[in-house]
Amino acid sequence: MYTIQAGSYQLELGPFLESSLVDVLDKYKGATKLLIADENTSEACLSYLITNFDALSKAEVVILPVGEENKSLEIVGNVWDILSEYGVTRHDLIINVGGGLVTDMGGFIASCYKRGLDFINVPTSLLGMVDASIGGKTGVNLGDFKNQIGVFNDPVAVYIDTIFLSTLPEEEMLSGYAEMLKHGLITSPELFARVVEQMEEPEEFSEDLLRDCIEVKNGIVISDPLEAGPRKKLNFGHTIGHAIEGFLIYSDQVTHGYAVAIGMILESFLSMKRNLLSQEDFNTIESALLKHYSMPIFSNDDIQAITSLLNNDKKNKHGKILCCLLEGIGECTYDHEISVQEVTEVFLHYKNQQINLN
Amino acid sequence: MYTIQAGSYQLELGPFLESSLVDVLDKYKGATKLLIADENTSEACLSYLITNFDALSKAEVVILPVGEENKSLEIVGNVWDILSEYGVTRHDLIINVGGGLVTDMGGFIASCYKRGLDFINVPTSLLGMVDASIGGKTGVNLGDFKNQIGVFNDPVAVYIDTIFLSTLPEEEMLSGYAEMLKHGLITSPELFARVVEQMEEPEEFSEDLLRDCIEVKNGIVISDPLEAGPRKKLNFGHTIGHAIEGFLIYSDQVTHGYAVAIGMILESFLSMKRNLLSQEDFNTIESALLKHYSMPIFSNDDIQAITSLLNNDKKNKHGKILCCLLEGIGECTYDHEISVQEVTEVFLHYKNQQINLN
Numbered sequence: 082m083y084t085i086q087a088g089s090y091q092l093e094l095g096p097f098l099e100s101s102l103v104d105v106l107d108k109y110k111g112a113t114k115l116l117i118a119d120e121n122t123s124e125a126c127l128s129y130l131i132t133n134f135d136a137l138s139k140a141e142v143v144i145l146p147v148g149e150e151n152k153s154l155e156i157v158g159n160v161w162d163i164l165s166e167y168g169v170t171r172h173d174l175i176i177n178v179g180g181g182l183v184t185d186m187g188g189f190i191a192s193c194y195k196r197g198l199d200f201i202n203v204p205t206s207l208l209g210m211v212d213a214s215i216g217g218k219t220g221v222n223l224g225d226f227k228n229q230i231g232v233f234n235d236p237v238a239v240y241i242d243t244i245f246l247s248t249l250p251e252e253e254m255l256s257g258y259a260e261m262l263k264h265g266l267i268t269s270p271e272l273f274a275r276v277v278e279q280m281e282e283p284e285e286f287s288e289d290l291l292r293d294c295i296e297v298k299n300g301i302v303i304s305d306p307l308e309a310g311p312r313k314k315l316n317f318g319h320t321i322g323h324a325i326e327g328f329l330i331y332s333d334q335v336t337h338g339y340a341v342a343i344g345m346i347l348e349s350f351l352s353m354k355r356n357l358l359s360q361e362d363f364n365t366i367e368s369a370l371l372k373h374y375s376m377p378i379f380s381n382d383d384i385q386a387i388t389s390l391l392n393n394d395k396k397n398k399h400g401k402i403l404c405c406l407l408e409g410i411g412e413c414t415y416d417h418e419i420s421v422q423e424v425t426e427v428f429l430h431y432k433n434q435q436i437n438l439n
Numbered sequence: 440m441y442t443i444q445a446g447s448y449q450l451e452l453g454p455f456l457e458s459s460l461v462d463v464l465d466k467y468k469g470a471t472k473l474l475i476a477d478e479n480t481s482e483a484c485l486s487y488l489i490t491n492f493d494a495l496s497k498a499e500v501v502i503l504p505v506g507e508e509n510k511s512l513e514i515v516g517n518v519w520d521i522l523s524e525y526g527v528t529r530h531d532l533i534i535n536v537g538g539g540l541v542t543d544m545g546g547f548i549a550s551c552y553k554r555g556l557d558f559i560n561v562p563t564s565l566l567g568m569v570d571a572s573i574g575g576k577t578g579v580n581l582g583d584f585k586n587q588i589g590v591f592n593d594p595v596a597v598y599i600d601t602i603f604l605s606t607l608p609e610e611e612m613l614s615g616y617a618e619m620l621k622h623g624l625i626t627s628p629e630l631f632a633r634v635v636e637q638m639e640e641p642e643e644f645s646e647d648l649l650r651d652c653i654e655v656k657n658g659i660v661i662s663d664p665l666e667a668g669p670r671k672k673l674n675f676g677h678t679i680g681h682a683i684e685g686f687l688i689y690s691d692q693v694t695h696g697y698a699v700a701i702g703m704i705l706e707s708f709l710s711m712k713r714n715l716l717s718q719e720d721f722n723t724i725e726s727a728l729l730k731h732y733s734m735p736i737f738s739n740d741d742i743q744a745i746t747s748l749l750n751n752d753k754k755n756k757h758g759k760i761l762c763c764l765l766e767g768i769g770e771c772t773y774d775h776e777i778s779v780q781e782v783t784e785v786f787l788h789y790k791n792q793q794i795n796l797n
Contacts, residue, residue: 195753
């Protein structure tokens with residue numbers, strides 16, 4: 082069992098049965114336990130928990146509808162109504178079992194119900210394990226705007242058992258790998274290279290690599306929990322990535338990681354155009370990413386719609402669009418002001434390239 | 440200017456122009472300022488702020504609809520949409536100007552928008568000054584359930600100028616006095632007597648008394664910010680009071696303080712029935728309160744509906760209804776388990792009394 086101290090709580094990486102989960106559940110004797118999952122949550126994982134932990138045998142189960150369009154206040158309100166009907170008190174316990182959608186929404190549901198009840202996160206997607214499991218961010222979308230509503234609040238514990246990763250579809254693994262690539266790109270060329278290598282041999286999943294990526298995120302979050310400075314680096318790829326994701330919420334659904342991967346390519350290109358990143362490093366990044374994440378084809382109208390969403394990014398300040406840029410592989414800086422015009426040109430570069438190829 | 444250190448922020452009691460408000464606003468140069476008020480907010484106070492503080496001259500104003508039924512997720516969602524339209528970022532500032540509804544909702548709106556932006560509270564009702572101004576509680580109702588959804592989060596500062604109290608209708612003053620009576624009942628017979636006296640001479644409002652009541656609440660909150668123990672005393676009168684308020688949300692609107700006053704009479708009666716409170720102390724409390732707050736007439740169906748709401752009180756634990764009781768004037772204890780049956784009998788006592796009087 083590998084244990085990481087993450088803010089106020091512990092994250093345990095290893096088999097559930099060897100973890101402290103049974104002891105933690107024991108602290109909530111007499112409390113109602115509520116499992117929140119979604120239709121995508123690994124059946125295997127959910128039934129394993131219910132079957133193997135006595136404390137969960139009588140747990141209520143709430144299933145959230147899947148899809149970013151359902152990561153909404155309306156659904157959260159419905160769940161709050163259900164909690165009221167069940168007579169859930171602030172001394173009860175919520176256990177979120179699923180991907181980032183479940184842990185983000187479930188965390189928000191728990192944090193605001195009766196001004197906060199305890200929750201445990203059991204991420205079942207690679208993305209959830211490497212990203213949403215650390216940092217205390219909870220939230221839902223507001224229309225097209227990703228995670229516009231939420232709070233910072235820590236779970237009481239996080240449990241990760243990678244055995245259930247084998248049930249994940251490939252695109253979900255790719256979504257997680259995108260964030261792991263990001264952890265390398267913003268802190269370490271070696272880590273980046275290890276993730277690239279892992280993606281070449283997906284059948285042999287390295288728990289050590291996952292652990293190192295979690296440690297990277299955890300180190301950054303601990304140094305700046307409320308994102309006043311260095312934590313902003315974790316937003317690399319996310320300024321443009323979130324806009325792409327927001328634009329696609331109601332049409333083609335893409336995974337968060339895929340949108341971030343495309344965002345990272347475009348923000349790396351922007352870094353190169355500003356002479357911060359060398360052509361060589363850019364080529365390394367671009368070829369590594371394009372191998373697994375194909376560049377989507379956006380019309381001019383699409384590009385306009387996507388770039389207009391940049392104006393409402395959470396990271397903006399006083400009307401300025403702020404973005405992370407790379408100064409090398411492993412070297413990320415933040416709070417760069419970028420313009421809609423500039424981002425439009427980056428999109429057009431790839432659009433023209435695609436037209437030339439056709 | 441009287442200054443109280445309340446958790447992470449300062450509360451200033453005195454004329455706005457002599458307060459630190461101008462300096463605090465100065466720290467938000469370049470930020471969008473958003474004033475949140477409701478239709479009941481003292482016009483005089485709102486226009487005084489906009490006219491006298493340059494930093495607020497271009498502030499956006501959002502007016503919330505009045506009434507407990509509008510203290511809802513739906514209205515909060517609408518305001519979040521407006522903030523998105525205005526392009527408000529997490530570096531901007533919300534200033535809540537109004538009664539408890541405005542500071543509770545405005546605090547929640549600020550706390551969850553983009554995971555939290557700064558807010559200042561300017562309570563304009565006596566209830567807001569003495570109660571909502573301290574303690575970091577924010578929230579909205581969920582259907583009939585009062586403040587079911589919310590978070591604990593402190594404003595950056597609170598400013599109270601009692602000059603604007605003179606514009607308040609009498610029932611609003613009575614609503615504030617009820618919480619002040621509570622502060623006496625749970626901590627000090629002297630303070631209780633002073634509030635009773637103040638209510639006899641309402642035209643001479645004592646800022647010292649207000650200050651002392653705020654200090655009582657502040658002392659309790661500082662000793663137990665997350666309501667794990669002693670802070671529960673502040674809920675005296677609120678177990679039954681909230682149920683009455685919830686029941687009346689959609690019919691006769693009553694002020695929060697009126698519901699709490701009735702709740703305090705009934706919970707005092709319960710305390711006496713359990714031999715915790717002497718008949719003499721009970722008589723003192725009952726006669727002082729009934730002088731200003733008349734006992735409503737509830738039908739048997741009403742009583743059943745009210746008591747059924749007790750099962751969803753935020754203070755409950757593992758399905759038990761918990762309540763504060765008095766062991767004397769100034770002596771409050773908490774976490775007493777009470778039953779629906781017991782509360783029903785208390786209601787019936789007053790109902791029978793009314794029938795006998797008629």
